[in-house]
Each structure stands twice: as structure tokens, then as C-alpha cells.
Amino acid sequence: MLKNYFKIAWRNLLRNKLRTGIHILGLSIGIAICFLIFNVVTHSYSFDKFHPDGDRIYRVNTLTDWGDGDSYPNSGTPGPLNEVIKDEISGIEEKGKLYTLYNTLVAFPNTDKVFGRSDDVTFSDPGFFKIFPREWLAGNPETALLQPESLVISESSLHKYFPGSEASDVLGQEIMFVDSDSIYTKITGVVADYEENTDFIFNNFISLSTIRTEEQISWYGLHEWSSVNSSSQLFIKLDKGVSPESVDEAFEPLIAKNMEAQENGEYSTSFFTEPLSAMHFGQTYGSNSVSKTFLKGLVFIGLIILVLATLNFVNLETAQAISRSKEVGIRKTIGGTRFQLIFQFLAETFLIILVSSLLALGLVEALKILFKTYLPQNFTIDYFSSLNLLFYLAFPVLLTLITGIYPALILSNYDPQRALKGEKVRNGKFSLGVFLRKNLTVVQLSSSIAFIILVLVLNYQLKYVTSQPLGFEKEAVMYASLPFMSDPDKMVQLQDRFNQEGMVKGASLSGTLVSSTSLWTSIVRVPVDTTFEELSIQVMNVDSAFVGVNGIPLLAGNAKIDQKDEILVNAKFVKEAGFSSPEEALGAEIGYSQEQVKIIGVVADFHSRTLREEIRPLLFTYNPEYFRSVNVKLNSDQNLAAAKERLEEIYLSIYPYETAEFNFLDSQIDRFYQEDVKIKNVLGFACALAILISCLGLFGLSSFTIAQRTKEISIRKVLGATLQQILFLISKEYMILVGVSFLIAVFPAYYFLNDWLSGFNTRVSMPYLMFVLAGLGVMAICLLIVGIHSYVASQTNPAKVLKNE
Structure with missing residues (x-):
């Protein structure tokens, strides 16, 4: 009987090729979109699900509120919080600290073996591996990170640094990391790599106790409660039965006790716990983070496409039901029951959806190629995974019932006598089919x-x-990152070499680009009569050539900033500070960073960030130790590819161990x-x-x-x-x-x-x-x-x- 149902269904589909083709094309598109989005969503929710007791692991985040709607969540925490959290807050089983490093040079000491710069280096304390246990290939997990200058590496780092070596053979080997200073470490442990999806990208763990002198603690910002850096991250594992809400409440008296700025009313700070399961959708260490809003939008779009395809099917089938009225009448006359008719029509629907599902597999591969840049990194689809097999087993059946049940009910409901006479709709009566x-x-x-x-x-x-217009010249400007805390003399040497090139109009050094996503804010004290008024401002660290290289109009004074007690400001600063004109602001002294600084120039307003935001009061300061970018303005009519190659060649002549990569400013802004x-x-x-x-x-x-x-x-x-x-x-x-x-x-x-x-x-x-x-x-x-x-x-x-x- 079942075989006959599908045989008749197949013949009916072949008899109506246009209708069948429309259904298969529409449904295959809807199923392919849903299947791809299903895999994107399950992939995004699969990160760090494998850690033991993951439901009790949280990251402590900081929220700084400056008032007027300016609040900034930060995945970092003040350094002192790590020292007191277990003593001051009950219910915490374990705590683990990370201080992540960026663009760190890795090398063997006293040799020419350099492995380049890496973002997978971090300081860590032993508690981190207690919260996130790993398989240890060598070393003692209890003592590996206790002593200063200790280093635990991953299996992938083992193969990178010591090809062909066993884990136990590398214990005691030295590796040098160059950050603000050179850090000489000895390997005390080797751990296996994670095979599952994870946001913890680190392969080199330096003991946190390496940061021990007052100078080091101050440099990394771990010395005071008011210093919040996203590199300084704190994880906690709660005792069983302890709620994260109770921990969030316990942070309040701890803040009141230790944070003076909170009492002064300059800003308010609060800490809150973020579940490990939510970390992938917030601030992560790599570029794997994804927005939950974007995922929900994808799901919404996928459902709309599927619903449209489903509506197509229902619409066309109910319309064509009239042409099959005589078939229904004959079937009922010779003894066919309504249940048999419903099953027959559902069998046709199932065959259409089954063929559509098979065609959708090919469309999924085409969509993966088409939207490769939109999909997560290293995204693959395991068609034989349990979830995907369940999707392909359950989805066609579910879609058959949703899509086919109404047309089947309509078709099976015809009265045989009226159907055989050719009567479709009673005159003067409301037609549900037409209305639908x-x-x-x-x-x-x-x-x-x-x-x-x-x-x-x-x-x-x-x-x-x-x-x-952005207020500056973005065309033919190229930039590259400088080594962190590079020697200022070397940076100036690089700048001079660029300026000697005929293709270069000018080169400058700065802490950031003229327009970027980075934001450095501070407070200045502007004199008003006999008192001072505080003003929240944006800060940029630049040299004397920055304004000229980027083509920022100068309104008053000069842009030759080369002293730490000299600053430039923008027109918005002049207005909000209460000066009547740029000329009046020249020579004025204001309080900045606990010192008095003098305004020597005023530049026009420009968009230093996205046009989503309004232009902020801006202050240019001069601090060459913290320059991070070199910016080069090319002359017009240059061969850009050749210019890029030449600039990178000069860069490597000054920094032979670095990776030279110049990019265009307008591409960054896009x-x-x-x-x-x-x-x-x-x-x-x-x-x-x-x-x-x-x-x-x-x-x-x-x-x-x-x-x-x-x-x-x-x-x-x-x-x-x-x-x-x-x-x-x-x-x-x-x-x-x-x-x-x-x-x-x-x-x-x-x-x-x-x-x-x-x-x-x-x-x-x-x-x-x-x-x-x-x-x-x-x-x-x-x-x-x-x-x-x-x-x-x-x-x-x-x-x-x-x-x-």
C-alpha cells in the first residue's frame, strides 16, 4: 500500500512538471538557507562547551559609567581585584588570572632564531589551569606556573619551536618574549591543544608571578583599582549552588571600600559576572566573536525565506485542488477513505520536499562559497554529525506536515457527487480557498x-x-604598525628614511591613526575665572608632522608639537572650553594628566571615529615612547603597488625581525x-x-x-x-x-x-x-x-x- 502511494505520487509529480519544478526550486532554496543558518548558529554556540563545570565558570567584567549615557563595558578588571576577590567574596571555589599580550616577539635567546610576533602569549596564574584543566604532556600542573619566568607551552608551540622533539625533552629550554622588555623564560610544562571550538587562543603561558617588581606592576596597570585594561582578565568558578547574582551584589561593598573615584563622583564603576557560554558573543581574544543580534537576524531571514517557499506551495496546491476534484470524487466513489486521500497527498508533498532537500545540499555548498567572507573562521559543515542527521531526518517530515496538511485537507474534503458533476464552489458562498x-x-x-x-x-x-567629508585627506595615505615600545631613535630613523624617498610627500609617527576604532579618553581642567571646570576629552598621541601628513586644516597657531608640555586642540574643544575663538585659546594653560600643558595650535574638527558618533573635544599630546603607527602620505600619480613594496623594504631594513605590512587609510575607514x-x-x-x-x-x-x-x-x-x-x-x-x-x-x-x-x-x-x-x-x-x-x-x-x- 505504501509503495503504491509513492508510485502514484511520483506519477502525479511528473505529470505536472511546471508545478513540481516551481515547488522544488522554491523549497530547496528555503531548506538550503535554513540548513546553512542552522549550522552557523550551532557552530557559534559550540565554543567552550567542553570545559568541566562550565555552567559554574564566569568572567568578571567592568562597567564604567561617566554619566550622560556614556557607559563602557570592559572585559578587563583592575589588578588588585585578583588579590582580594576570594577573601572578600564568599562562594568562589577557584579564581584564575590572565594578562594577555599583543604582538609579542618570540625568539630563542642568544641566537638568531626568531619566530616573529604573536598574539597567543599571555601571563597566567596556576588557578587558570584549575578552572580550565588541560591534558599535560609534560610538567607538573601544580607547580608549573608558580615560579617567576616559568613557561607552559601548548603542543602546537612545541612543534613550532622544537620540530620533532618530545614534550619531556623541552623542559628547561629557554624562550625569550619581547614586550615592554625582554622576558627570559624556562619551559616547565607542555599541554595538549584543544580539539574543540574555543576562544582561548593562547599557546604560551608565562607565570603571572613574573610581574613582580613595582615598576613592572605599574607598567602593566596592575597596581591600582582605577586602572582597567581589557588585557587584565579574571575568571572565577563558583561553588555549587552559588548564584552569579549574589556575587554581583557582593561586588558593591568591595567597590565602595576600594575605589575613591566612585566616592568623588567622577564616574561610577561596577563589576558583573559574564557566563562562559556568553563570552563568544562579547569581547574575545581573537576575531571569532559574533553578535547575537546578527545571529537572530540570520535566523529571522532564514525563516522568512522558508515561510515564503512554504506559502508558495500551499497557495499553488490549494489553487490546483480544483483541477483534482474529479480524481477525489472517483477515489471516494470506489471506496477511498479520507485518511487514505490525506496520506496520498502528503506522500506527494513528502516526495517534493525530499527532492528539494537533496538539491538543497548542493545549494548549501554554493552558498558557502558565495558567502565565505561572512561565515565564521574555519567554518565547516559535518553533514554526518548527529545534529545534521537529525535535521535532515526530522526537518522534511516536519515540513511535510506543516506544508502539506492544509492542501491535503482541502482536497480530501470534496463531496464526490458534486466533484464528479464538475461543481467546485457553491454559488454565493464564501470560499476559504480563494480568501486564503x-x-x-x-x-x-x-x-x-x-x-x-x-x-x-x-x-x-x-x-x-x-x-x-571627514575633515582630513584619506587618499594616498598608507600606514603600518610599529613594534611595541620601540626605541624612539629607531622610529625617527624610519621616519627620516621615508622622507628621503621622492614618492613620499611626508611621514609621521603617532599612537593611533587619524581615524580608527580606538578611543583614548581623559579629563582636563580648564580655567574658568578663579576656578577650574572639568571637561571629558579624546586624546591622540602624535608628532609634529601628523597634522600636515593627514591634511588636517590648521585654524590657529602651529602644529609643530614636540614637547610633552605642549598640546594641540580641535575647534570643538575651543567651543566647549569656553574660548571665543581659536586665537584666544592659544597660549592657554590647562590641567592634563596632573600637569599644566599649553595650547600651541588649534586644528579644524575632523571625524576621528565612525560617523555614527559626534565629533568629540580632542587633544593632541606628544609622547614618543608610545608611538604605535607610522603614517606615510604619497605624492600623486604614484604606482601604489610599487610604493607599498618600497615602503615595506625600508621598514624591514630598520626592523629586520618584524613583519612589514602597509595598508591604505581609506581601506581602514571603509x-x-x-x-x-x-x-x-x-x-x-x-x-x-x-x-x-x-x-x-x-x-x-x-x-x-x-x-x-x-x-x-x-x-x-x-x-x-x-x-x-x-x-x-x-x-x-x-x-x-x-x-x-x-x-x-x-x-x-x-x-x-x-x-x-x-x-x-x-x-x-x-x-x-x-x-x-x-x-x-x-x-x-x-x-x-x-x-x-x-x-x-x-x-x-x-x-x-x-x-x-
């Missing part, structure tokens, strides 16, 4: 219109912000809106799919419904109706549906766009004309599809259609 088809069509069209509106407005806003561009492109792809699926459904539905009205069209032609009248008669119903769809689509599109645009300080006004253009575009597509079918039907010879009447 119209409403499902409205849902499809409104989704397409909403997607088009979103894509048009997002693209319009991004083009607007990227075309705005990355400010990388996430927005991703959203726009994903929405654009979803928009194209929504339109395609809607067009497929509309094509199938209109071809069928117009075929049902062929006799009506022929009679009207015989009675003298023109082609235009016939086209308008058939199209007006669809015009009404598009109009209703437009009204429905406008509200969710406006809500999303208004919220997104409000995140930009520089933004366009809501472009309502684009809303109208989206509606007109969908109407044009709709009328084109319906018009073609109507035109073909109207060209049929009425004599052939009416010969049997």
Missing part, C-alpha cells in the same frame, strides 16, 4: 516589498556616510561600516530570494488561475472587449493585492530603518520616496508576470475555446 490564496499572496508580496525598502535605504545611507555592509548584502541576497520565490509562486498561480478564466476571456472577446480591457480586468485584482501588501510592508520596514538610522550621528532623512519606488517596482514585476499570461490567454482563438459550449 489572496492573503498568502499578500504576505509574500509584502515580504518582498519590505526587503526591497530595507536594501534601498541601507545602501542609500551607507553611500551617504562614505561620501561625507571597515568602520563592515558590519553594516554585511547586513546590507545579506538583506540584498534575502531580497533577491524573496522576489524570486514570490515570482515563482505568482507565475504558477497566475498561469493556473488565468487558465481557469480562458472561457470568460473568449466570451468577452466575442462580445467586443479590447485587449487593454481584458488586461486591466485581470490585472486590477493583483494591483489591489500589491497595494495592500505595500501598506503592510511599510510599518515593519520603517520601524527597523528608524532604529538603525538613529545609530548614526550623520544620517539621511527617512527617504519615503524609496518606499514608493519599492512598491512600484513590485507592482511592475507583478503586472509583467500577470500581463504575459493574460496576453497569451487573450490571443487564443475563441472558437477553439468555446467549441464545446
Whole structure:
């Protein structure tokens, strides 16, 4: 019996190739999108799920609130908190400290063996490995990180530093790490690499006790409660039954006891626990973090695409149910039960979904290639994993029931006597099928219109912000990172070498780029009559050539800043400090960093960060020990590829052990809106799919419904109706549906766009004309599809259609 069901179902599908093709194409797209998003989501939630008692592990974060809505969450904590947390807060079973290093040079001491710079180096205390236990290949986990200058390396570092060596053979070997100073360490342990997905990217663990002198503790910012650095991270493992909320509450008296700034009211600080399971969606160590909002958006888009494909199926099947009424009547007459009929029609649906699912596997691989840059790093799909097998076993069955049950109920409900007479709908009676088809069509069209509106407005806003003047020259400016705490004389030597090149217009040194995502803020004391007023400002560390190289207009004074007691400010600073003009600000002394500094120049306002933010009061200071970037302005009409190669060659002549990589400033600025561009492109792809699926459904539905009205069209032609009248008669119903769809689509599109645009300080006004253009575009597509079918039907010879009447 079951074999016959599927045999008949297969024959029915082959008999209606157009209908079957539309269903398979639409459903395979929806299933492929859902399967890919399912794997992206499960991959994102798989990080660090393997640690024992992971539900009791938390990272302590800091929230600094400066008032006026300026609050900054930070994954770091003050150094002293690590010393007192177990004594002052009950319920903590274990604590572990990391101090992560960045761009650290790794080498063998007293040799020429240099392994380059690495971001997988960290200071760690023994408690870290108690919270996150590892398999030890060599060394004693209890004592490996107790003594200063001890080092635990991972298996991958073992193979990198000592190819072919066994773990036990490298114990006692020396490795040098160059950060602010040279750190000479001895290997005391080797641990196995994690095989599971993890955000802990570290392969070199230096004992935290290595930081022991007052100078070192001060340098790393571990000496005071007011110093919060994202490199200084603290993990805790709670006792069983202890809630994180109780720990968060216990932080309050500890803060009141130790943080004076809190009492002075300059800012407020609070600590809070972040579950290990949430760390992947916050501040992580590598570039693997992902936004939960973005993931939810992907899920939402995937469901919309699948729903549109499902609606296509339901819509077309309920419309075609009329043509199968006689089949139902005959089956019921010869003894077929309603249950058998439902099962027969569900078997057809299951075959369509099964073929669609197999086709979707190929589409998934194509989507992976198409969206490679949007997928997580090292993302792969294990098609034979338990979750994916469950998806491919359960999803077709579930989709069959959801998609096929209503058409099956409609088809199996026909009265055999009326069906065999050819009666489809009772005259004057409400038709649920017609009502449902119209409403499902409205849902499809409104989704397409909403997607088009979103894509048009997002693209319009991004083009607007990227075309705005930034207040500096970003073209033909290249930059590279300098070694951390490099010798100032070496940096000046590099700058001089660049300035000697004919292709270089100018070179400068700075702590950061003229426009970047980094933010250094501070407080200055501006004299007001006989008192001082505090002003929150942004700080940039630059040299005397920085303003000229980046083409920032100078309003007053000079930009030759080369003393630590001299500063430059921007026009916004002049205004908020109460000076009437840039000239008045020159020579004024203000309090900064517990010293008095003098304003020697005023520059025009420029966007030092993304256009989402307003321009802040800005202070340029001179502190050459902390320069981190070299910026080079090229002359016009240069061969950029050759210039880049030459600059890197000069860089390596000064820093032979470094990695020279010059990038263009305008490319860095474009990355400010990388996430927005991703959203726009994903929405654009979803928009194209929504339109395609809607067009497929509309094509199938209109071809069928117009075929049902062929006799009506022929009679009207015989009675003298023109082609235009016939086209308008058939199209007006669809015009009404598009109009209703437009009204429905406008509200969710406006809500999303208004919220997104409000995140930009520089933004366009809501472009309502684009809303109208989206509606007109969908109407044009709709009328084109319906018009073609109507035109073909109207060209049929009425004599052939009416010969049997």
C-alpha cells in the first residue's frame, strides 16, 4: 500500500512538471538557507562547551559609567581585584588570572632564531589551569606556573619551536618574549591543544608571578583599582549552588571600600559576572566573536525565506485542488477513505520536499562559497554529525506536515457527487480557498516589498556616510604598525628614511591613526575665572608632522608639537572650553594628566571615529615612547603597488625581525561600516530570494488561475472587449493585492530603518520616496508576470475555446 502511494505520487509529480519544478526550486532554496543558518548558529554556540563545570565558570567584567549615557563595558578588571576577590567574596571555589599580550616577539635567546610576533602569549596564574584543566604532556600542573619566568607551552608551540622533539625533552629550554622588555623564560610544562571550538587562543603561558617588581606592576596597570585594561582578565568558578547574582551584589561593598573615584563622583564603576557560554558573543581574544543580534537576524531571514517557499506551495496546491476534484470524487466513489486521500497527498508533498532537500545540499555548498567572507573562521559543515542527521531526518517530515496538511485537507474534503458533476464552489458562498490564496499572496508580496525598502535605504545611507567629508585627506595615505615600545631613535630613523624617498610627500609617527576604532579618553581642567571646570576629552598621541601628513586644516597657531608640555586642540574643544575663538585659546594653560600643558595650535574638527558618533573635544599630546603607527602620505600619480613594496623594504631594513605590512587609510575607514555592509548584502541576497520565490509562486498561480478564466476571456472577446480591457480586468485584482501588501510592508520596514538610522550621528532623512519606488517596482514585476499570461490567454482563438459550449 505504501509503495503504491509513492508510485502514484511520483506519477502525479511528473505529470505536472511546471508545478513540481516551481515547488522544488522554491523549497530547496528555503531548506538550503535554513540548513546553512542552522549550522552557523550551532557552530557559534559550540565554543567552550567542553570545559568541566562550565555552567559554574564566569568572567568578571567592568562597567564604567561617566554619566550622560556614556557607559563602557570592559572585559578587563583592575589588578588588585585578583588579590582580594576570594577573601572578600564568599562562594568562589577557584579564581584564575590572565594578562594577555599583543604582538609579542618570540625568539630563542642568544641566537638568531626568531619566530616573529604573536598574539597567543599571555601571563597566567596556576588557578587558570584549575578552572580550565588541560591534558599535560609534560610538567607538573601544580607547580608549573608558580615560579617567576616559568613557561607552559601548548603542543602546537612545541612543534613550532622544537620540530620533532618530545614534550619531556623541552623542559628547561629557554624562550625569550619581547614586550615592554625582554622576558627570559624556562619551559616547565607542555599541554595538549584543544580539539574543540574555543576562544582561548593562547599557546604560551608565562607565570603571572613574573610581574613582580613595582615598576613592572605599574607598567602593566596592575597596581591600582582605577586602572582597567581589557588585557587584565579574571575568571572565577563558583561553588555549587552559588548564584552569579549574589556575587554581583557582593561586588558593591568591595567597590565602595576600594575605589575613591566612585566616592568623588567622577564616574561610577561596577563589576558583573559574564557566563562562559556568553563570552563568544562579547569581547574575545581573537576575531571569532559574533553578535547575537546578527545571529537572530540570520535566523529571522532564514525563516522568512522558508515561510515564503512554504506559502508558495500551499497557495499553488490549494489553487490546483480544483483541477483534482474529479480524481477525489472517483477515489471516494470506489471506496477511498479520507485518511487514505490525506496520506496520498502528503506522500506527494513528502516526495517534493525530499527532492528539494537533496538539491538543497548542493545549494548549501554554493552558498558557502558565495558567502565565505561572512561565515565564521574555519567554518565547516559535518553533514554526518548527529545534529545534521537529525535535521535532515526530522526537518522534511516536519515540513511535510506543516506544508502539506492544509492542501491535503482541502482536497480530501470534496463531496464526490458534486466533484464528479464538475461543481467546485457553491454559488454565493464564501470560499476559504480563494480568501486564503489572496492573503498568502499578500504576505509574500509584502515580504518582498519590505526587503526591497530595507536594501534601498541601507545602501542609500551607507553611500551617504562614505561620501561625507571627514575633515582630513584619506587618499594616498598608507600606514603600518610599529613594534611595541620601540626605541624612539629607531622610529625617527624610519621616519627620516621615508622622507628621503621622492614618492613620499611626508611621514609621521603617532599612537593611533587619524581615524580608527580606538578611543583614548581623559579629563582636563580648564580655567574658568578663579576656578577650574572639568571637561571629558579624546586624546591622540602624535608628532609634529601628523597634522600636515593627514591634511588636517590648521585654524590657529602651529602644529609643530614636540614637547610633552605642549598640546594641540580641535575647534570643538575651543567651543566647549569656553574660548571665543581659536586665537584666544592659544597660549592657554590647562590641567592634563596632573600637569599644566599649553595650547600651541588649534586644528579644524575632523571625524576621528565612525560617523555614527559626534565629533568629540580632542587633544593632541606628544609622547614618543608610545608611538604605535607610522603614517606615510604619497605624492600623486604614484604606482601604489610599487610604493607599498618600497615602503615595506625600508621598514624591514630598520626592523629586520618584524613583519612589514602597509595598508591604505581609506581601506581602514571603509571597515568602520563592515558590519553594516554585511547586513546590507545579506538583506540584498534575502531580497533577491524573496522576489524570486514570490515570482515563482505568482507565475504558477497566475498561469493556473488565468487558465481557469480562458472561457470568460473568449466570451468577452466575442462580445467586443479590447485587449487593454481584458488586461486591466485581470490585472486590477493583483494591483489591489500589491497595494495592500505595500501598506503592510511599510510599518515593519520603517520601524527597523528608524532604529538603525538613529545609530548614526550623520544620517539621511527617512527617504519615503524609496518606499514608493519599492512598491512600484513590485507592482511592475507583478503586472509583467500577470500581463504575459493574460496576453497569451487573450490571443487564443475563441472558437477553439468555446467549441464545446
